[in-house]
Amino acid sequence: MTRFLQFHVLTPYPPSNPNRDDQGRPKMAHLGGAPRLRLSSQSIKRAIRVSPEFAAGLSGHRGERTKRLGDVILSHLEQQDTPAEKAAKIAEQVAAIFGKLDKKADKAQLATLAFISPDERQLALDLADRLANGEAIDENALKKLVLRHADGAVDIAMFGRMLADAPDYNREAAVQVGHAITTHKAMSEEDWFTAVDDLKTREDDAGAGHIGEHGFGSGVYYLYVCVNVDLLIENLQGDRELAARGLEALAHALATATPKGKQNSHAHHPRAAYLRAELGAQAPRDLTGAFFKAVGGDDYLGSSIERLEDMAKKLTDVYGPACDDLRILNILGSKTVTLKDIAAFAASAANA
Template sequence: MTRFLQIHYLTAYPPSNLNRDDLGRPKTAVMGGRNRLRISSQSLKRAWRTSDVFEQTLDGNVGKRTKQISHYLKPLQDAGKTEKEIAEIRSQILSVFGGSKKGAEDLDTLVYISQSEIKAIESLVQGLCSGKTMPEAKDLQLLKAEAHSVDVSMFGRMFASNTDFNVEAATQVAHAITTHEVAVEDDFFSAVDDLNEGTGSGHLGVHEFGAGLFYGYVCIDLELLKKNVANDELSKRGVIALIEAIARVSPTGKQNSYASRAHASYMLIEAGNQQPRSLAVAYLKSVKDEADYLESSIVRLEGTRNNMDKVYGKGWDSECILNAYKGEGSLDLVKSFVAGVV
């Protein structure tokens, strides 16, 4: 059985601000003494797990990350429960998911809940609407220790107050960084008041943006994923959905301003039982002053892998490559390859 699936990908984004910091600037990182654009793993994971690709491929078998557990309690009002009764029910249910301040309507922190847990809450609320006055202890066993939604199984969750229901993430996602040095640029803009018959603008402002070719890396522990999901077929669909999302889905930051949607130009998928390793070191020395950044980045990536294989031994058992730059391979072939090893 194959244990690890590693995905290396290169995606080029035109001027954009996909993932910004507290000042509204594109996130950056210094690597090899050079400034690079960065897209955080949190931004990437959210874009992937909330995408139409995930929803459609997994037929809705995805969870929710929320503080608003009270969202699922709205039917209690329609059923005629008093405010006092609703407050007591809400307090008991919130305590299961980590608790909140006294009298609060929602949790203090975001929690990841699976579809089976959402259904358990809805079932409890339905029972309370049908006549039961207050939930009993057995009714409050809402958290599930196994058979999680695919996204919860992939990306994990933590309950500080109830560690028995923590889920170790089966998927590790690296922050994507540009293969070359990048300077964040300023975009000075003005907006014109359509009803102003005189000269001048109605508003002045500045937005920051950047552009570049990003290297990303994802490692999936297939054994752990299957254990978390407890359904081999659903696990397979989950990995296929993730692969397609990596290839097709972009973070949503400032898309209306920049329309910076892009597909991966290159993907290298490796399957095997060997110790995983990123190939980010290929870009420790930034790609620069070369005719084609994409071609040079692909050559660097493949060359670094080959050299590592010479030194450490072959780091994979089987592979599949998609190279949109040369028109080689296809997403369908990648998905078929993944289906065969999961």
């Protein structure tokens, strides 16, 4: 029976703009008829992947999302003193395993981003060496020599990938990440700012050297994340120890990582105020319904925690227990577990 590890996270953000739309303003969504600020699923997954927790705990087990594998192969072959024309041709041939090449690019760059594991990166370089040494390899066999259905790339195992030109090597995401939305009504604001030219004298012009504007907003965000633990282990070739390390890093990142848009302008470094981790074989369910009616009053954080716990209780009363075991971090509670406890609980899911 499939086991699910689910996270429900409430994080208060100060005035900031961590995830912008095409006009530079904070992204928005409407829920229950009220405007909310939003952090996209994509931006959250990116923040998790590049977080210090992933870097420290999963070194050598993180993929690269890039169009530039051909550049890596070309540089590798040049270091082996492969003739330039031959190296360029091989770089194109090997890079094309991951997708169509960009015909407008000067070098062998892909037209779209490909999520490449460390194992596949090394296999691509090995294949390039074989071709450079004159080995004859059937064109139809190239993908099988490089692409993998499963390996040790934890972020690919978690968030999946799609290779349009090699769909047999797509990987189904073991971790579903929702869009984070404010639990209350929230709108973006506009900051009109000026900048002074330090070398301009009053005699030249007393006005500003630059004027501009940018958007920002603040609020308490709810985020829902669901992990199919069995699929994660399968995507990692059955490596439970690596899956446990990945889940531990994920728990830490959910509490501490954030999209970094405009971070130098706003210094937003929030931490989760509430994190509910649930483990069991029961069907997943999110708790967004707690906030279809926007939270009001003057205590958004406290009221959001109350709403979330009340919705969890009501669903349990009707549908039965949502999990076999859970841990709750609540900075407003009189008794709470630590982030270290949550991370250890998440890691245990891989060995349950």
